[in-house]
Amino acid sequence: MTIAARAAGSPEGTPSGVPPALELRGVGKSFDGRPALVDAGFSLAWGEVHAIVGENGAGKSTLMNVAAGVYAADQGEQAIDGVAASPRSPMEATAAGLGMVHQHFRLVESFTVAENVLLSLGRRGAVRSVAQASAAVAAKAAEIGLPVDPARIVSDLSTAERQRAEIVRVLLLGARILVLDEPTAVLTEEEAKALLSFVRRLAGQGHAVVLITHKYREVAGFCDRITIMRHGRTVLAGAAVSGLDEAEVARLMVGETLATGGRPASIAGAVSLAVSDLTLAAGPHGQGLSSIGLELRAGEVLGMAGVGGNGQEELVSCLIGLTRPQSGTILLAGRDVTEASPRERRRAGLRVIPSDRFDSGLIRDFAIADNLALSRVSEGAFGGPLFLRRARMRQAAAEAIDAFDIRGATPARQTGLLSGGNAQKVLLARELDATMKVLVAHSPSRGLDMKATQFVRTAIRRAVEAGAACLLISEDLQEVLSLSHRVAVMNRGAVAGCREIGEVSPEWIGALLAGHA
Amino acid sequence: MLDTAFLVRRQAPGPWLSSLCYAGGLTFGLAVSAALLVQAGVPAGALADEFLIATFLTSDGLAQTVTAALPLVLVGLASAVAMRVRFWNIGVEGQLWLGAVASTWIGIGGTGPDVLRLPAMLLLAAAVGAAWIAIPLVLKLRFGVSEVISTLLLGSVAFLLVQHLLFGAWRDPATGFPVTAAFGEAARFGSLGWGQLHGGLFVVLIVAALIWFVLEQTRIGFYADAVGLNPKAARAAGLPVSATVVGLVLLSGALSGLAGMTIVAGTEHRLNQSVGSGYLFSAIVIAYLARARPFWVVVVALALGAVFTAGSVLKVFYGISEGMIVLVQGTVLISILMSQFFSTYSLSRPG
Numbered sequence: 001m002t003i004a005a006r007a008a009g010s011p012e013g014t015p016s017g018v019p020p021a022l023e024l025r026g027v028g029k030s031f032d033g034r035p036a037l038v039d040a041g042f043s044l045a046w047g048e049v050h051a052i053v054g055e056n057g058a059g060k061s062t063l064m065n066v067a068a069g070v071y072a073a074d075q076g077e078q079a080i081d082g083v084a085a086s087p088r089s090p091m092e093a094t095a096a097g098l099g100m101v102h103q104h105f106r107l108v109e110s111f112t113v114a115e116n117v118l119l120s121l122g123r124r125g126a127v128r129s130v131a132q133a134s135a136a137v138a139a140k141a142a143e144i145g146l147p148v149d150p151a152r153i154v155s156d157l158s159t160a161e162r163q164r165a166e167i168v169r170v171l172l173l174g175a176r177i178l179v180l181d182e183p184t185a186v187l188t189e190e191e192a193k194a195l196l197s198f199v200r201r202l203a204g205q206g207h208a209v210v211l212i213t214h215k216y217r218e219v220a221g222f223c224d225r226i227t228i229m230r231h232g233r234t235v236l237a238g239a240a241v242s243g244l245d246e247a248e249v250a251r252l253m254v255g256e257t258l259a260t261g262g263r264p265a266s267i268a269g270a271v272s273l274a275v276s277d278l279t280l281a282a283g284p285h286g287q288g289l290s291s292i293g294l295e296l297r298a299g300e301v302l303g304m305a306g307v308g309g310n311g312q313e314e315l316v317s318c319l320i321g322l323t324r325p326q327s328g329t330i331l332l333a334g335r336d337v338t339e340a341s342p343r344e345r346r347r348a349g350l351r352v353i354p355s356d357r358f359d360s361g362l363i364r365d366f367a368i369a370d371n372l373a374l375s376r377v378s379e380g381a382f383g384g385p386l387f388l389r390r391a392r393m394r395q396a397a398a399e400a401i402d403a404f405d406i407r408g409a410t411p412a413r414q415t416g417l418l419s420g421g422n423a424q425k426v427l428l429a430r431e432l433d434a435t436m437k438v439l440v441a442h443s444p445s446r447g448l449d450m451k452a453t454q455f456v457r458t459a460i461r462r463a464v465e466a467g468a469a470c471l472l473i474s475e476d477l478q479e480v481l482s483l484s485h486r487v488a489v490m491n492r493g494a495v496a497g498c499r500e501i502g503e504v505s506p507e508w509i510g511a512l513l514a515g516h517a
Numbered sequence: 518m519l520d521t522a523f524l525v526r527r528q529a530p531g532p533w534l535s536s537l538c539y540a541g542g543l544t545f546g547l548a549v550s551a552a553l554l555v556q557a558g559v560p561a562g563a564l565a566d567e568f569l570i571a572t573f574l575t576s577d578g579l580a581q582t583v584t585a586a587l588p589l590v591l592v593g594l595a596s597a598v599a600m601r602v603r604f605w606n607i608g609v610e611g612q613l614w615l616g617a618v619a620s621t622w623i624g625i626g627g628t629g630p631d632v633l634r635l636p637a638m639l640l641l642a643a644a645v646g647a648a649w650i651a652i653p654l655v656l657k658l659r660f661g662v663s664e665v666i667s668t669l670l671l672g673s674v675a676f677l678l679v680q681h682l683l684f685g686a687w688r689d690p691a692t693g694f695p696v697t698a699a700f701g702e703a704a705r706f707g708s709l710g711w712g713q714l715h716g717g718l719f720v721v722l723i724v725a726a727l728i729w730f731v732l733e734q735t736r737i738g739f740y741a742d743a744v745g746l747n748p749k750a751a752r753a754a755g756l757p758v759s760a761t762v763v764g765l766v767l768l769s770g771a772l773s774g775l776a777g778m779t780i781v782a783g784t785e786h787r788l789n790q791s792v793g794s795g796y797l798f799s800a801i802v803i804a805y806l807a808r809a810r811p812f813w814v815v816v817v818a819l820a821l822g823a824v825f826t827a828g829s830v831l832k833v834f835y836g837i838s839e840g841m842i843v844l845v846q847g848t849v850l851i852s853i854l855m856s857q858f859f860s861t862y863s864l865s866r867p868g
Binding site: 342359365366 | 734735736738739740742743746747749750751752753754755756757
């Protein structure tokens with residue numbers, strides 16, 4: 001798509017007199033006292049594709065969730081098509097003309113596409129049977145040129161097909177403003193191109209589209225205007241894309257570089273973790289791994305960059321021992337642990353910070369003391385086989401809470417009630433112990449605020465300086481670059497390349513991330 | 518309007534709020550039951566008599582309540598132990614039947630020295646109960662078969678086996694009825710000289726104390742909770758997940774088997790077609806109300822034993838039908854379960 005093609009939209013906003021499709025002003029929203037949005041706002045014109053970009057946790061999704069009625073804003077004004085509206089539910093928002101397609105689709109898996117549409121339409125409108133819903137879906141799909149088969153069951157659909165079904169559903173509900181939350185993150189290159197071309201067509205037909213993304217290529221190729229968010233604020237609202245270059249966008253997104261204190265000041269020692277030829281077949285919803293090889297030394301951080309969904313989860317799962325790879329070997333401190341259980345690997349010195357801390361790290365409904373003791377009870381740290389010394393567990397927990405400054409925590413409090421940063425500290429307090437040899441940290445600061453992020457990175461740095469080896473898997477490029485001694489890039493289940501930090505250039509990473517090399 | 522209100526999960530319901538909710542639920546259930554019973558012809562003045570005095574405050578009533586509670590404690594524990602690792606044992610009755618069959622086999626056969634008769638029956642009943650639940654356990658672990666279906670269906674298989682025996686090889690030769698011959702003295706729990714109460718009381722007390730100790734004082738209870746709440750995190754943290762599940766599920770089957778043994782050796786002294794019926798639902802209700810905590814299982818089992826006793830009194834003296842008794846029991850239980858819901862959630866209107 002060229003600049004000329006984009007000019008067909010209305011890059012400079014709506015002509016005066018016509019109200020904007022969506023207007024957000026001074027929007028503020030806090031979660032648990034932590035501000036997620038501060039004085040955020042932008043204006044969306046009819047007939048344009050508007051990009052909202054920003055780093056993870058910048059507030060892009062939160063802002064659009066406010067517009068779509070998922071969250072209620074604490075402050076601010078909202079108007080849809082010139083009419084003041086603060087929708088209290090997604091239903092109200094779609095009724096007012098704004099529909100959002102989330103990263104996790106809101107479809108009933110065991111229903112067909114038509115049944116899902118019928119379910120959402122409820123008692124409204126003329127569609128009251130599956131046959132009518134099918135006809136409506138087929139008609140809408142033809143009208144907007146998006147292939148969707150109303151008769152198929154959602155669980156049989158590919159991710160791209162589900163996404164198309166979701167888009168048609170939202171449009172059938174009456175949305176003329178379409179919000180897409182990182183729609184291409186789950187798509188292949190080809191599928192992403194098809195979707196973005198469709199989005200342009202839709203804008204050409206007079207709809208307004210908001211595209212949440214963090215890929216500059218999508219902004220430059222398919223969007224008219226751009227709003228950049230950082231730490232909950234809109235630092236640039238509604239600028240024409242043609243007036244900006246990639247460096248400027250990146251600078252506005254990242255802002256002042258976070259003072260991380262640099263990478264660990266330690267020299268690489270003996271090999272702590274050696275993975276060779278690790279291969280895993282792709283599952284129905286999972287990426288496979290193809291012949292992964294890496295070597296990690298004591299006192300070293302190996303950063304693994306890559307867009308999410310390129311095999312990072314699967315790699316971590318194979319390293320922990322929750323998934324059995326088809327082939328390959330894993331050596332932990334010289335010992336072959338390929339066939340070892342998670343327990344034996346832990347004994348050999350493996351520690352893990354998983355990307356979703358409540359999935360394979362912490363138990364949400366457990367007391368904080370219990371989570372802190374989870375891996376040590378079986379080692380006899382809290383009494384022999386007969387008696388479990390709960391008092392000792394509570395005391396150890398109280399000490400860890402002090403040492404790691406876990407706010408809002410008492411040993412008996414339920415872990416799920418902690419904020420993200422403090423829950424992460426519970427996990428760190430448990431994993432970063434004296435017998436750790438290898439730390440696998442997957443997106444360790446995802447979703448955390450600046451202070452918690454600093455804390456996590458400092459903890460990792462200290463552990464590595466004390467002689468641990470760290471495999472840092474992260475989508476946050478800045479995190480990888482600032483902490484690592486060596487950088488590898490993961491793409492489609494394989495290690496696309498690996499270099500010393502001194503030889504890493506943005507072009508090299510960019511090419512590998514995009515899968516060009 | 519209901520569709521403009523939200524259910525909000527209470528973050529940490531305090532003990533006062535919880536007790537208040539439970540008390541409210543119990544009161545509501547008893548009030549509705551009283552109304553039902555009065556409508557069915559029980560004089561209002563006699564209700565308190567039958568419900569409280571006849572079940573707890575008279576010697577006979579209390580003995581009857583405790584006797585009825587013995588197998589209920591065991592099946593309640595069986596259900597609770599499996600519930601802790603999120604294994605839905607809907608086959609408590611099947612394992613109970615098998616335990617009863619195994620102890621009957623020793624009981625009527627009179628094998629072995631007299632002194633070892635009861636211990637042998639206990640051991641075999643527990644072993645057979647565990648073996649019966651091992652089938653759905655293996656099916657689940659190896660092939661992912663839902664235990665809800667397999668345990669339930671194996672319960673029916675067990676009952677058919679009992680019928681096969683009672684109408685065949687084990688039919689009472691004296692009367693020709695489909696019941697076994699009575700056990701010899703050595704195969705019966707001795708009477709404690711208080712109502713129908715028998716020596717099985719000691720077995721149940723020891724077993725309950727052991728289960729309480731294992732689940733509340735040793736690391737096994739800790740493992741069980743971790744595995745039940747998040748098996749993936751438990752495995753990643755190096756906990757023996759499979760061993761915990763296998764151990765506790767087999768224990769659940771063994772406890773059900775023991776329940777079968779205490780019934781045939783304690784009160785019936787023979788195997789008949791009714792010794793196991795009704796225990797499945799009681800087991801689930803007890804474990805659920807007790808939140809799978811062994812101490813509370815004993816308390817709730819006693820309360821349910823009282824309800825059963827009151828039920829039989831009402832049946833005998835006022836000619837209240839069996840259906841009405843079940844309705845009353847159901848009313849009380851569902852009220853308490855509803856109150857559990859309200860102690861966990863609050864209703865709020867958007868604003």
